[in-house]
Amino acid sequence: MAERLLVRALKGGKSTKILTLNGKKITKMPSTLExxxxxxxxxxxxxxxxxxxxEISTLTQFQDLKLREFYCEGNPLFLKQPVNAVKQEEVWSLQEITSRFIMNQLAEKNPFLMQAIEWYPEVRSIISQGRKCAVCGKSFLTIWLECVEFVPPSKNWKISRNLHLVPLRVLICSYKCFNQRGPNLFGIAQV
Incomplete structure (x- = not known):
């Protein structure tokens, strides 16, 4: 059945605008998409x-395709295999240690630091680039791990009915927090 649909699409050539091979038990992407x-x-x-x-992953022929919609939900394209990080904690710079302390004290509304920060615009500029850790919720400046968390999509999004989880980029402040993450949070690594 899938082969017939693909042959019909190929016969259409340049005029083929839509190719639907939904639920056809296909085990690989058609290499003739180019x-x-x-x-x-x-x-x-x-x-x-x-x-x-x-043909798609090298982006050679795929760049010529002017796809507006690409649906691939319900395929085992992602491996969700959690791995503990065995890397030792990095040694933070004095600026990182100080920035973390100041940002976390400001979050707790420390009156002394809130008043003192008014006098130092360069410090305000540096800590304005701070981020919050997705695990511990504390602030950090430069040392971080990039991760992805799979969450249910918002109700007001226009999405496919089959989409149950969407990936969100999150940052984690340290390997200690990375090893304490939840089951839907995965580190991004090059293999």
Whole structure:
């Protein structure tokens, strides 16, 4: 069935705008997508596709596709395998230690620091770039780990009915917090 739909799309060539192969038990992405330069919508939801085909991942032929919509939910494209970080804690710079202390004291409304910070615009400028750790909630300046958390989408988003989780970028202040993260929070690493 999927083969017939793909052959029909290929016969359409440049005039093919939509390709729907939803729930066809496909185990790999069609490598012939490069032959559909007019494709606007590609629906590969609810299949058994474990990885992106080389034509898409290398972005050579895929750059020529002018896709506006790409649906791939319900495929095992992401591996959710938690790994503990065995890296030792990094030694923070004096600026990082001081910035963390000041930002966390300001969050607790320390009256002495709130008054003192008014006199030092360069300090205000530095700590204005601070971020909050997604695990402990404390502020940090430069040392951080980039992670992704899978959360349910907001009710007012226009999304596919099959989309149950969306990835959100979150930052973590240290490996200590990384090892205390929740089950839906994953580190981003190059393998």
């Amino acid at each position: 032959k559909l330069p007019g494709l606007k919508t590609l629906d590969l939801q609810n299949n058994l596709i474990p990885k992106v085909c080389p």
